[in-house]
Amino acid sequence: MAVTMNDVARAAGVSLKTVSNVLNDYEFIRPATKQRVQDAIVELGYEANLTARSLRSGKTRMLGLVLSDLSAPYYAELASRLMKAASLRGYRVLVEQSDAVAEVELNALQGPFRQLTDGLLFTPLVIDADAIAARLGKKPLVMLGEHILDPRFDLVTMKNEEAAAALTAHLLAAGRRRIAVVGARPEESTGSPGLRLNGYRKALEQAGVPFDPALIAPCEWRRDNGAAAVAGLLDKGVAFDAVFGLNDVLALGALHELLIRGVRVPDEVAVAGFDDIDEARFASPSLTTVSPGMEEIAQRSIALLLDRIEGQETAGQGVHVEAGFQLKVRESAP
Amino acid sequence: MAVTMNDVARAAGVSLKTVSNVLNDYEFIRPATKQRVQDAIVELGYEANLTARSLRSGKTRMLGLVLSDLSAPYYAELASRLMKAASLRGYRVLVEQSDAVAEVELNALQGPFRQLTDGLLFTPLVIDADAIAARLGKKPLVMLGEHILDPRFDLVTMKNEEAAAALTAHLLAAGRRRIAVVGARPEESTGSPGLRLNGYRKALEQAGVPFDPALIAPCEWRRDNGAAAVAGLLDKGVAFDAVFGLNDVLALGALHELLIRGVRVPDEVAVAGFDDIDEARFASPSLTTVSPGMEEIAQRSIALLLDRIEGQETAGQGVHVEAGFQLKVRESAP
DNA sequence: CTGAAAGCGCTTACAG
DNA sequence: CTGAAAGCGCTTACAG
Numbered sequence: 001m002a003v004t005m006n007d008v009a010r011a012a013g014v015s016l017k018t019v020s021n022v023l024n025d026y027e028f029i030r031p032a033t034k035q036r037v038q039d040a041i042v043e044l045g046y047e048a049n050l051t052a053r054s055l056r057s058g059k060t061r062m063l064g065l066v067l068s069d070l071s072a073p074y075y076a077e078l079a080s081r082l083m084k085a086a087s088l089r090g091y092r093v094l095v096e097q098s099d100a101v102a103e104v105e106l107n108a109l110q111g112p113f114r115q116l117t118d119g120l121l122f123t124p125l126v127i128d129a130d131a132i133a134a135r136l137g138k139k140p141l142v143m144l145g146e147h148i149l150d151p152r153f154d155l156v157t158m159k160n161e162e163a164a165a166a167l168t169a170h171l172l173a174a175g176r177r178r179i180a181v182v183g184a185r186p187e188e189s190t191g192s193p194g195l196r197l198n199g200y201r202k203a204l205e206q207a208g209v210p211f212d213p214a215l216i217a218p219c220e221w222r223r224d225n226g227a228a229a230v231a232g233l234l235d236k237g238v239a240f241d242a243v244f245g246l247n248d249v250l251a252l253g254a255l256h257e258l259l260i261r262g263v264r265v266p267d268e269v270a271v272a273g274f275d276d277i278d279e280a281r282f283a284s285p286s287l288t289t290v291s292p293g294m295e296e297i298a299q300r301s302i303a304l305l306l307d308r309i310e311g312q313e314t315a316g317q318g319v320h321v322e323a324g325f326q327l328k329v330r331e332s333a334p
Numbered sequence: 335m336a337v338t339m340n341d342v343a344r345a346a347g348v349s350l351k352t353v354s355n356v357l358n359d360y361e362f363i364r365p366a367t368k369q370r371v372q373d374a375i376v377e378l379g380y381e382a383n384l385t386a387r388s389l390r391s392g393k394t395r396m397l398g399l400v401l402s403d404l405s406a407p408y409y410a411e412l413a414s415r416l417m418k419a420a421s422l423r424g425y426r427v428l429v430e431q432s433d434a435v436a437e438v439e440l441n442a443l444q445g446p447f448r449q450l451t452d453g454l455l456f457t458p459l460v461i462d463a464d465a466i467a468a469r470l471g472k473k474p475l476v477m478l479g480e481h482i483l484d485p486r487f488d489l490v491t492m493k494n495e496e497a498a499a500a501l502t503a504h505l506l507a508a509g510r511r512r513i514a515v516v517g518a519r520p521e522e523s524t525g526s527p528g529l530r531l532n533g534y535r536k537a538l539e540q541a542g543v544p545f546d547p548a549l550i551a552p553c554e555w556r557r558d559n560g561a562a563a564v565a566g567l568l569d570k571g572v573a574f575d576a577v578f579g580l581n582d583v584l585a586l587g588a589l590h591e592l593l594i595r596g597v598r599v600p601d602e603v604a605v606a607g608f609d610d611i612d613e614a615r616f617a618s619p620s621l622t623t624v625s626p627g628m629e630e631i632a633q634r635s636i637a638l639l640l641d642r643i644e645g646q647e648t649a650g651q652g653v654h655v656e657a658g659f660q661l662k663v664r665e666s667a668p
Numbered sequence: 669c670t671g672a673a674a675g676c677g678c679t680t681a682c683a684g
Numbered sequence: 685c686t687g688a689a690a691g692c693g694c695t696t697a698c699a700g
Contacts, residue, residue, distance in 0.1 A: 004693055015671045020695065028669050050446055051389045052693035055676050060385070062428075069414060071612070076410030080403060083431055092450075094396075094428055097417055112384055116426075223616050252616055259618040278405070282557050282586055284593040284618055338677055349687045354679060362685050386677035389692050 003046045011040040023048060062092045063305060064117035066108045067144075068100045068125055072221075073249060073277040074294075075123075078144075081298035082121065089306055091118075100125040109135040119305045124148055140308030142301050147191045149320075154308065156301040156321045158292035160192060163325040164199025165206075167272055167290050168244065171333060172207045176242035176270055179204075182229045182254055183221055183246030186213035193221075196246050196274060214238055221246070226253025234261060241269055242333065248273035248280050248289055255283065255332060270333035276326075285331035293323030337380045345374040357382060396426045397639060398451035400442045401478075402434045402459055406555075407583060407611040408628075409457075412478075415632035416455065423640055425452075434459040443469040453639045458482060474642030476635050481525045487652040488642065490635040492626035494526060497659040498533025499540075501606055501624050502578065505667060506541045510576035510604055513538075516563045516588055517555055517580030520547035527555075530580050530608060548572055555580070560587025568595060575603055576667065582607035582614050582623055589617065589666060604667035610660075619665035627657030 009019045014033060021029055022037040040046070054060045063086055067075045083093045096113050098104040105127045107113065114120065119140040124132065129150040132141075143155040171179050181200055184193035197216070204211055217233060219225035226245055230253075233240065243258070245251025251273030255265060263269050265285055273280060276291035300321050339353045346353070348371060355363055356371040374380070388394045397420055401409045417427045430447050432438040439461045442448065453474040458466065463484040466475075477489040505513050515534055518527035531550070538545055551567060553559035560579055564587075567574060577592070579585025585607030589599060597603050599619060607614060610625035634655050 002693090006693080016694085017672085017696090018670060021670080024695085026669095030669065033669085047446070047449070049389075049693050050449055051385060051394070052676090053695075054385045055383075055389050055678085056693080056695045058676080070404075070417065071407075071411040071414035073405075073407065073410070073613075076407070077405040080405035080431065083404065083429065092428060092447075094426060095417065097414065112381070113426075115381070115384055223612060227616065252613075256616040256618050256620070278557060279407075279586075279613060282561065282590040284590050286590070336677090340677080350678085351680090351688085352686060355686080358679085360685095364685065367685085383677050386692090387679075389694085390677080390679045392692080 002049070003044045004049070005046070007044055008037065008040045008046050011044060012036045059118055060116055061090060062094050062117045063302075064096060064108065064113055064120040064122075065093050066096045066098055066105065066113075066120065067123045068098050070095055070097055073279060074247065074275045077277060078294055078298060081295060082302060085298050085302040089302065091302075091306070093121075098125065102126045106131065106135065109141075110137065114139065119309045121301055121305060129153070140305055142305045142308070144297070144301055145192060146195055149190075151318055151320075153318045154304055154320075155318060156297055156304060156323070158297065158323050159325050160195035161199040161202065163290040163292060163327075164196040164244075164246075164274065165203040166199075166325075166327050167274070167288075168200045168203035169206070170288070170327060170329065171242045171244065171270055171272060172203060172209065174270065174334065177209055178212070178215060178240040179242040179244055180215045180217065180230070180233055180238070180240040181244045181246065182217045182226055183219060183250045184216060185218040186216040188218075193246055200244060215240060219250075221250055223249045223253040223256075226250035227257040228253075230254040230257040231261075234263075243269060243271045245271070245273045248275040248277045248287060251287055251289065251332075252279065252283055255285075255287070266331065266333050272333045276328055280328070281330070283332070288330045288333035289328050291326040291328050293325055296323040336383070337378045338383070339380070341378055342371065342374045342380050345378060346370045393452050394450055395424060396428050396451045397636075398430060398442065398447055398454040398456075399427050400430045400432055400439065400447075400454065401457045402432050404429055404431055407613060408581065408609045411611060412628055412632060415629060416636060419632050419636040423636065425636075425640070427455075432459065436460045440465065440469065443475075444471060448473065453643045455635055455639060463487070474639055476639045476642070478631070478635055479526060480529055483524075483654075485652055488638055488654075489652060490631055490638060490655045490657070492631065492657050493659050494529035495533035495536065497624040497626060497661075498530040498578075498580075498608065499537040500533075500659075500661050501608070501622075502534045502537035503540070504622070504661060504663065505576045505578065505604055505606060506537060506543065508604065508667065511543055512546070512549060512574040513576040513578055514549045514551065514564070514567055514572070514574040515578045515580065516551045516560055517553060517584045518550060519552040520550040522552075527580055534578060549574060553584070555584055557583040557587040557590075560584035561591040562587075564588040564591040565595075568597075577603060577605045579605070579607045582609040582611045582621060585621055585623065585666075586613065586617055589619075589621070600665065600667050606667045610662050614662070615664070617666070622664045622667035623662050625660040625662050627659055630657040 005019045009016050123144045129148045143153045146157045184197040188194040217229035219229045243254045255271045273289040276289045280287040280289050343350050343353045457478045463482045480491045518531040522528040551563035553563045577588045589605045607623040610623045614621040614623045
């Protein structure tokens with residue numbers, strides 16, 4: 001049916017191996033031979049069969065990306081950048097949405113999804129380091145995010161604590177003293193919620209402001225939950241003069257609820273988020289937030305994963321990368 | 335290295351073909367034989383090699399999705415739903431971002447991307463129907479969106495004209511007479527911008543309100559362009575009492591600019607969008623928009639594409655599906 | 669520098 | 685109901 005390497009070899013009057021050599025940029029081919037092969041390829045309109053190549057070579061030139069939900073703005077923007085970075089190196093990205101379900105996360109590690117990809121960019125939300133280590137095959141895996149901080153794994157993440165502390169310090173410097181936090185449990189101290197809450201607590205401590213658990217509203221990181229959490233605080237009569245949404249969609253949900261209730265932002269209550277999604281700049285009022293270095297995260301995680309896939313070193317220890325962050329001061333918390 | 339079908343056959347004391355029959359749910363297998371094979375599979379931890387299966391069968395059980403930019407909220411939400419719908423039928427979705435570049439769109443039709451997938455969900459933005467027809471191989475392709483309306487192709491789309499007309503009629507009914515449109519050229523009449531503009535014009539006509547080209551601001555569909563377009567109208571001194579952003583991010587960009595300039599929304603200027611992305615509900619004020627039936631679009635386009643892939647009929651004519659829409663009246667244009 | 673052969677792990681006619 | 689054989693289209697040692 002389709003044109004094969006055999007057809008090309010016949011047309012060029014060489015063996016299969018020579019065609020393969022040309023395709024794989026083998027150095028030592030006589031220019032004349034190479035030219036004949038290339039002419040035959042163009043003439044016949046030959047295209048390499050990627051499946052056959054994969055079967056024989058054991059490589060697919062696809063990377064797996066496991067995240068909870070591609071429709072969340074942060075993940076959508078990250079996935080888009082990861083795909084572009086991978087594409088520049090000749091790789092495609094296959095996305096798996098886990099919905100934060102343990103079974104899906106586990107299956108991504110060893111099932112067909114793993115088989116289809118040469119390496120994994122993994123954002124686990126529910127399974128733990130040991131579960132991952134137990135299912136870790138030979139193929140490389142780079143952790144994205146901060147659910148797992150384990151020296152065994154490569155990890156690309158952001159400065160959660162530092163950035164959250166800087167943001168909180170900014171709110172404190174503006175005179176805010178009762179800063180509500182949306183998206184963590186008061187006692188949480190690991191994972192993205194916990195680390196960001198740690199930063200918040202450190203900044204409070206530094207300023208000599210007491211930590212009040214009543215100000216901490218736990219919820220899943222979705223827009224509607226941000227709104228509901230703030231509604232809950234207001235209904236309970238908890239007094240606060242700022243809201244720190246642990247990500248932007250939470251902050252934007254909170255902002256919406258405050259404005260609906262007639263609370264003036266930032267005059268009465270300042271609002272700040274975390275992520276700097278495209279939307280933050282265009283919210284009304286625009287959202288003060290932290291830019292966590294998403295482009296750097298995308299670049300470095302692709303670079304690290306491809307080094308593992310293509311590089312010689314299998315490495316004993318995991319590499320830990322932390323992207324730099326930037327405070328983005330806007331109208332919602334000047 | 336890995337466990338193969340041969341290993342399973344040996345362990346179960348049957349031939350390769352019998353193992354294949356069990357794996358592929360062939361009907362006529364003696365229960366005892368089937369059981370022995372299944373036991374061997376579990377015992378050895380056998381997993382089918384998908385690459386080998388693909389090479390032999392010519393099927394990858396992957397669908398291609400070509401869109402301009404996964405980080406755009408509408409596409410991110412659509413991609414997420416498409417993946418879920420495909421997953422229920424045992425397929426994966428591989429995304430290709432075209433950035434609205436013609437070359438990328440063309441390559442998606444015949445290059446390696448096509449080879450890796452059994453069928454394509456294609457949102458072309460720049461190439462035309464003939465270019466597509468010329469490169470259309472044997473594999474099925476379903477158009478998404480409305481850049482191409484051609485009887486040769488299967489198409490799943492939304493009621494652009496009707497929905498835009500309904501939205502415009504809503505603005506007119508609320509007494510708005512100078513409705514600016516952001517995201518189309520005044521003379522445009524095809525593609526998403528053109529069709530939505532047609533709907534706008536029809537509603538104006540129906541209401542006996544003259545069409546004023548000065549109110550039509552062309553720009554690419556990005557948030558910052560929506561803001562810039564409104565800034566342009568205000569700076570030129572064009573009078574208007576409503577803005578219809580041809581998609582939600584344009585409307586939200588416009589809303590932002592209006593509020594920055596101290597224009598009261600909706601009192602002085604009403605704002606409406608199109609798409610009903612998650613963000614619309616939580617904007618401040620919340621955004622009046624059109625919900626174009628995204629879930630229906632996702633479901634039906636997957637169903638249609640898989641019918642083509644798995645079904646017997648190669649069909650002469652393309653099937654055209656239009657999802658239903660709903661007007662979402664919120665605070666920005668009550 | 670180039671060739672002839674083996675084999676990656678499946679599915680698919682072809683037999684019986 | 686089940687088996688023996690061929691072959692999908694490549695890459696990879698092995699020779700020379």
